[in-house]
Amino acid sequence: MIEAASIYAGSTRLVQNLNFMPRVRYAENIAGAPANCVASTKPWRAEFATEGARVEIPRLQFALYDEASNRVTFRQSARPDIVKYRCNRPHEWIISAPAHLTGCAAAPTLLRRENAQGRVMNRQIERHRVEGQSGAPLAKFSDPDWTATGERRARVGLRALKTLWFNTGTLCNIACENCYILSSPTNDALAYLNLAEVETYLDEIATLGLPTGEMGFTGGEPFLNPDLPAMADAALERGHRVLILTNAMRPMMRKAPRKALASLAARFGERLVLRVSLDHYAALHHDAERGVGSFAASLAGMRWLRDNGVRMTVAGRTIWGEDEVSARAGYAALFAAEGFAIDAADRSECVLFPEMDDSADVPEISAACWGVLNKRPDDVMCATSRMVVKRRAAARPVVLACTLLAYDPRFELGHTLAEAQRTVSLNHPHCAKFCVLGGATCSA
Ligand code: SF4
Ligand code: SF4
Numbered sequence: 001m002i003e004a005a006s007i008y009a010g011s012t013r014l015v016q017n018l019n020f021m022p023r024v025r026y027a028e029n030i031a032g033a034p035a036n037c038v039a040s041t042k043p044w045r046a047e048f049a050t051e052g053a054r055v056e057i058p059r060l061q062f063a064l065y066d067e068a069s070n071r072v073t074f075r076q077s078a079r080p081d082i083v084k085y086r087c088n089r090p091h092e093w094i095i096s097a098p099a100h101l102t103g104c105a106a107a108p109t110l111l112r113r114e115n116a117q118g119r120v121m122n123r124q125i126e127r128h129r130v131e132g133q134s135g136a137p138l139a140k141f142s143d144p145d146w147t148a149t150g151e152r153r154a155r156v157g158l159r160a161l162k163t164l165w166f167n168t169g170t171l172c173n174i175a176c177e178n179c180y181i182l183s184s185p186t187n188d189a190l191a192y193l194n195l196a197e198v199e200t201y202l203d204e205i206a207t208l209g210l211p212t213g214e215m216g217f218t219g220g221e222p223f224l225n226p227d228l229p230a231m232a233d234a235a236l237e238r239g240h241r242v243l244i245l246t247n248a249m250r251p252m253m254r255k256a257p258r259k260a261l262a263s264l265a266a267r268f269g270e271r272l273v274l275r276v277s278l279d280h281y282a283a284l285h286h287d288a289e290r291g292v293g294s295f296a297a298s299l300a301g302m303r304w305l306r307d308n309g310v311r312m313t314v315a316g317r318t319i320w321g322e323d324e325v326s327a328r329a330g331y332a333a334l335f336a337a338e339g340f341a342i343d344a345a346d347r348s349e350c351v352l353f354p355e356m357d358d359s360a361d362v363p364e365i366s367a368a369c370w371g372v373l374n375k376r377p378d379d380v381m382c383a384t385s386r387m388v389v390k391r392r393a394a395a396r397p398v399v400l401a402c403t404l405l406a407y408d409p410r411f412e413l414g415h416t417l418a419e420a421q422r423t424v425s426l427n428h429p430h431c432a433k434f435c436v437l438g439g440a441t442c443s444a
Pocket of ligand 1: 172173174175176178179180181182183184219220221247277
């Protein structure tokens, strides 16, 4: 018996006070096992399809061990100490109660979920620990729906897919001190995307009629990927704008990429933009991050872009404690001296990124924070963008919530853009520090 369970779609409770659920014998795959349907009288709303269904079952706490019968009895804890079983696909549900849940309160609870299409997803929810009469507290950022203090976690729905990023691979010709994605000449954790894979997503955008105006290519160093010019060409040919993030060093300056870039710029003009990473306007700071001589190499690349009519912008960093006005003045002086057509005062042409300190203790963002901070879910990147990556040895690419969390599997949303339209829970420190509190955006 499970007392007082509820089923939600988003924040709407469809049914409540479910007192009995059929017990299904534990197995690796419970497809075809019996389950009951629950009818809700709530009117259907379109967002239910993207919000997905969620079953909330109050956590069972150890209450009594009867040596005579060798049985453990549990009792229901009070909210918000709740176990939440979540699935993001429209479906029917079957929930199994593993046999060991009734026999050992310290064993992991394993959940099997089966939807109408026959897909099985499993997830180890959490360990039920027996520490006196209380369950273990949630760690910060661990639960997709609840903060450690029991508040509803902030979530962001995809308002409109305006920018689709492609991570062309994590290999890079250099290894910067503070590379957010840990790129280097040896890190191939994200493999090269190829033209056919990118075209699949371009096709899907057309088929679904998505309002995706901009295609971003990031790495690693995108010009190491031999398909980059063809991938950019394919996106431009279909009428999209293309933004390529590059260090403008040797990989871009090889003969073939230069020839391709000059051709693309001549054919598509300002719809092609290269955003060059120039950490600081002074060689001293830039080279401290990227290695001696890297400032000079990037400037040489920028001069070539200038001379060949390729539109460019700059991305810098703010790790030197310099105020923004001084930093923009420094960049403005450099651009003027070099004849670069970049407006240092324009935040989309000269993007200054805050640092992402993984060790910093940041607050969790609850649903109530939006009002307190006077921010809107629509303002963060995952409201308008997604990123496609291909993990090393993976058969096909996967779509992530954003560019910032390339290695965290909790932010994988599916293989297709249709699947990736679902809501994102902000349960990573970057969500708080970089997006909600820092207000950063990756797009132009
Ligand atoms: S150039 Fe960019 S991708 Fe390469 S290591 Fe530096 S920050 Fe990372
Ligand atoms: S890091 Fe930012 S863009 Fe990425 S999921 Fe979190 S809030 Fe969204």
